[in-house]
Amino acid sequence: MPELPEVETIRRTLLPRVVGCTITGVTVRQRRLRLPVHEAQLRRRAVGQMIWGLDRRGKYLLLRLSNAHTLVIHLGMTGQLVVEPAPLRYQPHDHLIFHLGPHVQLRFHDTRRFGLVLVVSDRFLDRHPCLRHLGPEPLSRQCTAAYLQRRSKGLKRPVKNFLIDGRMVAGVGNIYACEALFLGGVDPRRPVGQIGKEGWQRIVASLKQVLRKALVQGGTSFSDYVDGNGRPGYFQVSLRVYGRQGEPCHRCQEPVRRLLQAGRSTFFCPRCQCG
DNA sequence: CGGTGGACCTGCTGGC
């Protein structure tokens, strides 16, 4: 579910509510996530530690602990991370609970269990397999047309697949790849190796624009996504192509089309996206 | 090597 704008919104909403708090306990109700939760290790490394910072890298949230370890959390497709008072009873799929004192908790909820929770020593953090191969942040100055053109040299894969590959750029998923390519007027099937400098400039500019706008709207909510306070985002009303197959293009009225690329849906306007 | 397809999960929707 959550791509960069959603994860960043979660980070911003959680930040004032968790930074300065101490993790007083951990309840593990389900250990089978993308990687099995190492319960003893999680307790040993996290309980008693103060959260002094909350960062994001791609779609990963990084809770900085006072013992020079980092709690790494990925939300997969359906993950939620919410700070709330202790509930009377847990909901199904409330898998992990970080207690922040007796009455408040940081709760990890994930229907499909594609998410991930682990604690890593800061000494090894940027060499950890999850983070090691991540490309630059799309909203950073490192993410330029020149960079993407260099990485795509000689490759034949479609530009849409390239954009959602975290090793190229971190944090871009299916929604924002489709939306950025629409905005840039670029055919999602276009082989990346043959895109020139101007093409990449259009793509980078559109990508940044789409991500920034989605951030302002607090992300895109279909069903699962909520921010750290449990509130949905509003970017779904701004989507131009994603999920709109058969409906008229907002720019030219041509029906939006859906196709499969590497097993995933791509939405695009065949008339506006011929670049 | 690069690129795709399937696996991992649960839940919802739409067609019959």
Place this chain on the structure above:
DNA sequence: TGCCAGCAGGTCCACC
């Protein structure tokens, strides 16, 4: 009404 296929915002690995 019920059943079943298809689909969902992500990532990893086997295989061509």
